[in-house]
Amino acid sequence: MTFWCHLVDRHGKDGRLHTIRDDWPGYSLDLFTYPEHYTSDLDCVLIPHGVIMDRTERMARNILDGLGNQDLVVLCVLKGGYQFCSDLVEHIKQLSKNSDTSLPMRVDFVRLKSYLNDQSTPDLHVVGGADLSVLTGKNVLIVEAVVSTGKTLQAALELAEGFRPHGIRVAGLLVKRVPDSLGYRPDYVGFEIPNRFVVGYALDYNEYFRDLSHICAISESGKQKYRI
Known part of the structure; x- marks a missing residue:
């Protein structure tokens, strides 16, 4: 069974979005190596690490083709992320x-936090966004791991726009299909995924699972185990 199909994204930057269907059961955990302490905490591997890396390289090529020879602040x-x-x-x-x-690239960072357990909260905490004057007059590429409702991305866009950049584009590894989406969509998308809570590849659940290489669906027992 394959989990991709080809679509055209809204901006036409890629033309080959990799969409994981709602009925995709994922890969069996038995096919992969992962930290033993997460044995009972995961349902499946949704996107293997090798596939993530291949897709990220394709996105890098698209970004280079579209923004090459421009000074860029990532x-x-x-x-x-x-x-x-x-x-x-x-x-x-x-x-x-x-x-x-x-x-030519410079890299800066901002922290936006909006999740408690597996639920998005009304309060969005911004850390490290007080002095981003490096964005002024520059081309900016916002890099976000997951776009679901779009609330975090909206906050990042508003924060960046406040420093009057020359232009802004967004690269998102995952776009999650959720019913309450604000409609924001990155210019460069890695995968479109079902509305499941995913962990791994630096994505966390209450700070756990960042040490997992693959992107996996967390199990209900895992949610309860690490719930705060």
């Missing part, structure tokens, strides 16, 4: 070495 949304941002920037650097196109 604004990483922490904490969940740090691994994706690191791998994306590294892929862009490697591709630039073998291309006539170069993309």
